Amino acid sequence: MVASSTSPKHGTTTQPQELAQMPPAHVTNVDTSPTSKRDPDHDPFLVEFTPGFDVRNPKDWTTSRKWSVTDVLSASGFNRIMVSTIMAPALTTIAHELEMSPTESALALSIYLLASAFGPIFIGPLSEVYGRQTVLHVTGVWxxxxxxxxGFxxxxxxxxxxxxxxxxxxxSIYALAGGVLGDIWGPEQRGRSLGLYLLIPIIGAAVGxxxxxxxxxxxxxxxxxxxxSIFQAVMVLVSFGVFRETYAPVILKRRAAMLRRTTGDSRYYTIHERxxxxxxxxYILAKAFTRPMRLLLLQPLVQTASLISALSYGILYILLSSFxxxxxxxxxxxxxMSGLHYIALAAGELTSSTLGGYLLDSIYSRMKARDPENELEPEHRLPFALPGYLLSVLALVFYxxxxxxRVHWIAVDIAIFLVSFGLQLAGLPQQAYVMDVYQEHTSSALAASQFPRSLAAFLFPLFAPAMYRSLGYGWANSVLALLGLMLGLPGSIFFWRWGKRMRMKFVGSY
Structure with a gap:
């Protein structure tokens, strides 16, 4: 990151200390209009990252540093998501001790997910105003x-x-994770980083x-x-030591503020500040806080992605709550012994995240090699989701x-393995697609998608017992499979056929 000017003819760089001593003539003609297009080579006070390579740019960090940040997010997500389901086997005991009805005990389990529907709507935009680091630390302690x-x-x-x-x-992990991964990893590394991140937290839901x-x-x-809570206390301490700010506009703002303070020159600025x-x-906070809902209400791409992921998430939490x-x-x-069967569900997610992340990057690299001069369209990731949807539908009927x-338990566990494998395989490219399309406001876009997902995870387990009593496991899961087929496949085709047209039509509307 620099506040410097590089001459295209001589390749020389003017340092910040030298810039502070420049006569006013160097800045008198700078257009300060928020909509003006500036050439940084002629504006020494514009603070931005050095083109090509900048150690302060999160995308130019070393691979080990990127993975350390990803690992902290992943481990934090594991604990937070594990807590969402850890109560499931003890609901009967808790209900008896605290004199709760079956509905109240189910509410105690799923209300955690209701909160996760509303939390990202506020937390995601906050991270785009105050930075990922501050929000992660505050919400971790909360x-x-x-x-x-x-527990008390x-x-x-x-x-x-x-x-x-x-x-x-x-x-906050739902709002921050995608944003942080988008901050530090490029599109060619999206699959592996996203697969590894999702691997540990989603396993948490099954391990709980x-x-x-x-x-x-x-x-x-x-x-x-x-x-x-003890584990979370450890993770709070680790995150304070390891996690660094990744949101570029906030990093640049802090750098510009430091330059203004150390040089005494108030002319240093960033594009976002201007x-x-x-x-x-x-006004800034109001616009930020309303961005996720505006995306959800006005962007067809977010709406479609949210509906598909909401159904998948709802099905997953039906399985988790009833298994x-x-x-x-x-x-x-x-x-x-009933808890041990969740290993099959966790194994499906583990295998799918590992394999799916590798394949997503491999396919992207091969397609990029065919046309190295141009950036790939985000829609190129979507065909990869189709096998996952088909597998999850067939596996749900099998389960x-x-x-x-009441077939032998090994057949049931194989079926649940395939269900979780298929759901995760379909979800990876879809989330990567949203991150690619909404790179500037990734946290807000994922917060918008998370809202219906968490509502589905909250509501679906509430009607699951009545559904299984009325229809039985066979017909109930066949109905869920049919819903998945009717929404997942047409949704993927919609993205593939009309995704680019929708992106062009609604550009800048958020």
Missing amino acids: FLAWNAAC AKNKETLIASRFLAGFGAS PIIGGFMAGRTTWRWMFWST MEESHSLA SDLWIQHYNMSVE GWTAQF
Whole structure:
């Protein structure tokens, strides 16, 4: 990052200290209009990253530093998402101790996900105003405090309220993760970085019931929250030491402020500062906070992606919330043994994230090699989603009828492995597509997509018990498979055929 000017003829660079001593004639003709197009070679006070390579530019960081930031996000996401499902095997015990009805106990589990629908709408835009680093640290401490409070709850009202507030803090990972990955990784590395990031947190959703099952059978359910709070405290300390700011506009603003302070020259500025200087903080925050909902309401691409991912997420949480009950009620297994079956679900996500991330980057590199002079359109990622949708649909039918007829447990576990594998395989290119299209406001775009996803994850498990009682596992899962087929395949075709046209038509509307 520099506040310097490089001569195209001689290749010389003027340092900030030298710039501060330049006579006023060098800046008297600078157009300060927010919409003007400036040539940085003729404006020594414009602070931006050095073209080609700049160690302060997150995209130019070393690979090890990029992976350290990605790993911190991933580990933080693992804990926060694990907490969303860790209660599942102990719901009966918690309901008895706190005198909760079945609906109230289900609400205590899923209200965490309701909070994760609303949290990113505020947290994502905040990270685009104040930076990813500050928001990650503040929400991490917030989540730690309220998750620990769940373990001390003496009544159902306290537990439900604490779960909601903990979920609000935990939801920052949905808003920040995609934004941070977009900040530091280029399109050619999107698959591997996204696959590795999603790998650990999504496994957390499946691992939660395994850990919760053993805790429910061997100690008090309160240790589910106390143990995850201890882990979160460790992650807060690690993130303070490892995580660095990744959002380029905030990095540049801080650099410009430092130059103004150290040189005493108030003329240093960034493009974003100049664009915002005529607006109040209230206006900037209002526009930022409304951006996710404007994207969701006005952008057909976000709407379609959100609907598809919402259905997939809802199906996943139906499986997560009902899987333990299948083994306890229909296969007469203990709580601990029912939790072990979630390994099959986690293994499907693990395999899909690893393989899918590699294939996404490999396909991108091969297509780029065919036309190295031009950037690939984001829509080139989408055909990769079709095999995932088809596999998940067929596997859901397989899972439903093997469970219905109580086939040997290995067949049911193979089916659930294939379901989670297919859902994850279809979700990877879709999320990469949204990140590619909305690079300037990735956090807001993903926050918009997360809203219906979290609502589906909150609502679907509430009607799942009645659905399975009325239709049985066979027909209920066949209906879910049909819904997935009717939405996933046409949605992917819509992106492929009309995605570029929609991008051109709605450019700048957010």
